[in-house]
């Protein structure tokens with residue numbers, strides 16, 4: 001069993017951090033890798049990229065949006081409770097080299113996935129400029145932690161409630177007028193990663209994106225994370241989750257993600273329909289993982 005040793009609610013409980021005792025995984029984990037968590041006998045297996053890991057404490061940290069039936073179950077676990085099972089670390093670690101300057105762009109809960117990469121770049125001696133964005137101040141996560149590992153931190157929100165009222169891609173374009181980074185890393189909603197890649201492509205800035213959000217079972221079996229990269233079929237859970245953003249077929253990916261929304265909606269209602277009105281769950285979006293992205297695609 002994998003015990004929760006720290007739990008933090010963000011965005012009014014819509015985003016949750018769990019630090020979990022998992023000493024063997026913590027020892028082996030590297031930036032960019034993910035774990036598959038299962039809350040209990042009836043819960044689904046959910047892959048999440050680790051937001052942090054600490055070999056000394058023997059813990060890993062995951063951050064997730066409470067956005068569907070399975071993450072709802074996760075969110076009900078308190079400090080002292082345990083996940084029934086966690087498998088990992090899985091996926092290929094982020095391939096990083098020291099560069100003079102790196103630009104890291106994070107949107108929504110993608111900021112959590114970005115954090116260990118920024119930390120690693122900093123440890124390697126790179127100068128790191130971070131741009132973080134969210135729809136509003138309440139949904140902006142890990143600002144303090146990112147500030148501690150960045151040389152320059154720029155914040156924006158859609159409604160201007162924190163930082164600039166702008167999109168992360170607007171700030172990126174501004175930064176690129178004065179900087180020529182050796183690498184860009186973008187993690188967040190798929191449309192955001194697509195736009196970042198479109199901006200950096202003509203400038204020939206190597207750009208990494210993380211396709212963790214499209215994973216379902218995380219084992220290479222379900223095929224849901226299939227993505228075309230450089231004209232070849234890849235699986236995010238086996239070949240990724242990080243890819244060269246300039247080679248990902250984002251248009252095809254966005255189409256496929258939208259195809260999940262109806263099934264996710266039916267799944268949530270089938271399992272929770274009766275309780276939805278009793279416990280005020282109406283506000284919880286109908287999705288885990290892929291459909292979370294659908295919500296973000298619709299918001300673009």
Ligand code: FES
Nearest residue numbers: 216218220223237
């Ligand atoms: Fe199912 Fe990759 S998540 S094959």
